Amino acid sequence: MSVLALAVSGVLVVGACGGGDEEAGGSGDAAAAGNSTGPITYVQGKDNSGIVQPAIDKWNAAHPDQKVTLKEQTDQADQQHDDLVQNFQAENADYDVVSVDNIWTSEFAAKGWLQPLTGEYELDQSALLEPTVNAETYNDTLYAAPTTSDGGLLYYRKDLVPTPPTSWEEMMGMCDIATQNGMDCYAGQYAQYEGLTVNVAEAINTAGGSILSEDGKTATLDTPEAKAGLDALVKGFQDGSIPKQATTYQEEQGRQSFQDGKLLFLRNWPYVYSLAKTDGSSTVKDTFGVAPLPGGGDGQPGASSLGGHAAGISVYSDHKKTAFEFLKFLQSEEIQRDWLTQGSAAPVLEALYDDPALVEQFPYLPQLKTSISNAVPRPVTPFYPAVTKAIQDNAFSALSGSKPTDTALADMQAAVQNAIGGK
Amino acid sequence: MSTTSGVATGAFARGEPPLDPGRRRKSLHDGSGRRATLLIAPTIVLLAIVILYPVVTAVSQSFTKDAGLDPETGLFVEGGFAGLQNYRLWLLQDCGGGAFSCPPGTLGSQFWTSTGVTFLFTVVAVSLETLLGLVFALVMHRSFKGRAILRASVLVPWAIPTAVTAKLWYFIFAYDGIANKLLGTEILWTGDGFAPKAAIIIADTWKTAPFMALLILAGLQVIDGSVYEASKMDGATAWQRFRYITLPLVRPALMVAVLFRTLDTLRMYDLPKILTGGAGDTSTLSMLVVDQVRSGFNAASALSTLTFLIVFAVAFVFIKFLGANVTEQRAPKTKKAG
Numbered sequence: 001m002s003v004l005a006l007a008v009s010g011v012l013v014v015g016a017c018g019g020g021d022e023e024a025g026g027s028g029d030a031a032a033a034g035n036s037t038g039p040i041t042y043v044q045g046k047d048n049s050g051i052v053q054p055a056i057d058k059w060n061a062a063h064p065d066q067k068v069t070l071k072e073q074t075d076q077a078d079q080q081h082d083d084l085v086q087n088f089q090a091e092n093a094d095y096d097v098v099s100v101d102n103i104w105t106s107e108f109a110a111k112g113w114l115q116p117l118t119g120e121y122e123l124d125q126s127a128l129l130e131p132t133v134n135a136e137t138y139n140d141t142l143y144a145a146p147t148t149s150d151g152g153l154l155y156y157r158k159d160l161v162p163t164p165p166t167s168w169e170e171m172m173g174m175c176d177i178a179t180q181n182g183m184d185c186y187a188g189q190y191a192q193y194e195g196l197t198v199n200v201a202e203a204i205n206t207a208g209g210s211i212l213s214e215d216g217k218t219a220t221l222d223t224p225e226a227k228a229g230l231d232a233l234v235k236g237f238q239d240g241s242i243p244k245q246a247t248t249y250q251e252e253q254g255r256q257s258f259q260d261g262k263l264l265f266l267r268n269w270p271y272v273y274s275l276a277k278t279d280g281s282s283t284v285k286d287t288f289g290v291a292p293l294p295g296g297g298d299g300q301p302g303a304s305s306l307g308g309h310a311a312g313i314s315v316y317s318d319h320k321k322t323a324f325e326f327l328k329f330l331q332s333e334e335i336q337r338d339w340l341t342q343g344s345a346a347p348v349l350e351a352l353y354d355d356p357a358l359v360e361q362f363p364y365l366p367q368l369k370t371s372i373s374n375a376v377p378r379p380v381t382p383f384y385p386a387v388t389k390a391i392q393d394n395a396f397s398a399l400s401g402s403k404p405t406d407t408a409l410a411d412m413q414a415a416v417q418n419a420i421g422g423k
Numbered sequence: 424m425s426t427t428s429g430v431a432t433g434a435f436a437r438g439e440p441p442l443d444p445g446r447r448r449k450s451l452h453d454g455s456g457r458r459a460t461l462l463i464a465p466t467i468v469l470l471a472i473v474i475l476y477p478v479v480t481a482v483s484q485s486f487t488k489d490a491g492l493d494p495e496t497g498l499f500v501e502g503g504f505a506g507l508q509n510y511r512l513w514l515l516q517d518c519g520g521g522a523f524s525c526p527p528g529t530l531g532s533q534f535w536t537s538t539g540v541t542f543l544f545t546v547v548a549v550s551l552e553t554l555l556g557l558v559f560a561l562v563m564h565r566s567f568k569g570r571a572i573l574r575a576s577v578l579v580p581w582a583i584p585t586a587v588t589a590k591l592w593y594f595i596f597a598y599d600g601i602a603n604k605l606l607g608t609e610i611l612w613t614g615d616g617f618a619p620k621a622a623i624i625i626a627d628t629w630k631t632a633p634f635m636a637l638l639i640l641a642g643l644q645v646i647d648g649s650v651y652e653a654s655k656m657d658g659a660t661a662w663q664r665f666r667y668i669t670l671p672l673v674r675p676a677l678m679v680a681v682l683f684r685t686l687d688t689l690r691m692y693d694l695p696k697i698l699t700g701g702a703g704d705t706s707t708l709s710m711l712v713v714d715q716v717r718s719g720f721n722a723a724s725a726l727s728t729l730t731f732l733i734v735f736a737v738a739f740v741f742i743k744f745l746g747a748n749v750t751e752q753r754a755p756k757t758k759k760a761g
Contacts, residue, residue, distance in 0.1 A: 081717075109497075111498075111499055112499070191613065192699075193700050217494075244611065245599075245614075248611055385714070385718050386530070386718045390529060391528075392528075393527065394527060396702065397527075400703075401615075411527040415532075418518050418531075419718075
């Protein structure tokens with residue numbers, strides 16, 4: 001019997017998760033119900049920088065009859081996603097407001113789990129950076145309110161490169177400086193994981209290409225622009241401008257290399273800034289600068305992939321009026337400012353990036369504003385997990401040299417099309 | 424399964440008179456038989472709930488299509504009956520355009536690669552583990568000073584959670600990590616080619632060889648020492664003693680250990696997931712199932728049913744043809760020797 005039990009456990013996984021899929025499609029009834037006020041729960045990943053509970057305390061002090069309770073999930077993104085899916089499938093009314101990574105929004109929207117922010121739930125998003133709103137818009141409808149943002153930045157050695165490059169070409173031309181100093185030139189995140197999708201999407205978007213059509217129904221990778229984008233990375237690996245070990249780099253390995261003084265240029269997120277300034281082992285504390293990602297040579301800065309989270313209202317919530325007010329509260333200038341100053345979370349409100357006091361405290365804000373303003377959300381599609389896999393697998397083959405760019409791109413095109421429901 | 428003989432042996436060992444066989448058969452046919460049924464009924468019900476129900480659900484789901492998008496509303500709608508489509512997806516890599524129509528980079532294109540790499544891990548890692556485990560066990564079986572410390576320390580890798588092991592080896596195999604420094608190489612252990620597969624096999628062997636050693640050691644300890652003494656008298660060499668006494672007598676324990684490890688490795692998930700994330704074609708079948716669950720339950724059900732059948736077939740072969748004896752606790756034949 002024990003052999004059977006062992007053997008069965010593989011099946012158990014799926015058997016236990018399944019069963020709730022009948023919910024797909026959602027229902028208008030659920031969306032209309034629960035339009036009242038009362039206590040709610042806000043669900044999000046682990047609050048590592050300790051900025052969420054203080055915000056909720058502020059809300060609770062002002063709204064004693066509509067208290068918000070914080071429910072923290074793990075700090076693993078995949079597990080947060082699966083926890084949300086399980087609770088939506090169970091129609092859990094206690095998950096009133098949920099924090100969603102912007103790549104999940106369309107999936108949850110298409111499953112009918114998120115309250116569309118239209119009609120009486122319409123939110124004015126005009127003060128926000130536009131890409132953050134686009135990332136939460138599925139099928140021309142806003143499904144979640146952006147709360148934090150993120151964009152890629154170019155870290156460079158200002159002691160060796162006085163003026164940061166504005167285009168990819170220019171940057172690659174500066175690689176001689178790296179060679180002369182016995183260091184590597186440029187690196188991003190090229191290990192086979194989500195970071196690779198981020199970097200490849202940036203290369204393709206910066207070159208003027210795209211992954212999906214506007215309506216999200218067609219793969220658009222069979223274009224000269226997309227080829228130019230992927231080729232730029234492949235060439236970097238071929239001529240050694242990007243070190244071959246970068247195919248094993250996630251965020252931290254690149255940061256380590258840059259902090260050790262072994263890297264001239266690094267593409268990474270804003271979190272690196274304060275670490276590179278304060279980390280005891282950092283050898284570049286006073287010698288690094290920050291710039292927007294290099295562009296495609298048309299004078300425009302590079303197109304960053306957009307990071308960030310948004311808050312959505314569950315259709316199963318009993319107190320959607322309170323939930324809606326709480327969304328507005330999270331987007332208020334007060335909270336956005338708190339989250340920036342207390343946890344260096346990138347705000348979604350455009351105005352904060354131009355605040356002199358904040359810029360003094362966070363000198364990278366102007367570059368980050370450029371980055372996010374020019375950012376492109378990763379493919380907005382309910383089939384995102386399959387799309388990102390199609391990109392990762394084929395891009396990795398191209399970068400590690402086991403597949404020519406043309407083949408990799410053709411395979412990527414076919415796989416993405418297959419993922420979003422084409423032939 | 425072997426309860427009757429077990430009870431009899433136990434009673435015998437305690438010096439009680441053996442039960443009269445006629446009386447026992449009679450008693451099985453009246454009250455106590457029904458009572459036995461009644462007593463194990465909750466177990467049967469529990470097993471039906473926790474094993475049968477999920478299996479049946481998974482199998483029935485595997486014949487349903489995954490939800491698709493309604494082009495008008497952008498919402499998911501039910502897929503309906505799929506027939507064998509989900510199985511064609513995996514076995515024939517049929518993404519809707521006939522056999523082998525799944526483009527590289529889709530999960531459908533990876534079934535056979537994943538099956539291959541899963542079996543590669545199983546065969547290579549379990550062989551290494553068995554060999555190392557046997558050596559460890561033979562060393563630990565000897566009596567020498569500090570044996571207790573050695574036994575305890577050998578078990579440390581097995582005691583560490585797999586996720587921690589994986590993270591540990593992830594740092595060891597980093598480009599500027601200890602492995603490359605010690606070897607003086609510049610291998611991309613988590614990159615492309617054979618290196619990531621080797622990395623996983625090394626980490627798995629490191630972790631589980633002690634488990635093998637422990638099971639084999641247990642087998643060694645039931646071998647009666649007098650057998651060795653007798654063979655020494657007859658002038659057998661150390662190799663002959665190992666070849667003709669140790670190996671055959673430890674074989675039952677060894678086969679159980681190999682079976683357990685084989686089933687474990689066929690289901691391997693966390694080690695490759697954390698160590699390589701599937702880079703360089705190191706996605707195992709379990710990783711493929713989990714990836715597919717995120718995209719659709721029904722195709723994932725078909726895949727996990729296939730995985731189940733593969734694991735079951737391997738277990739069956741082991742028990743049927745290789746004599747791994749997991750269900751019966753037959754006393755070793757040597758008990759009466761000497």
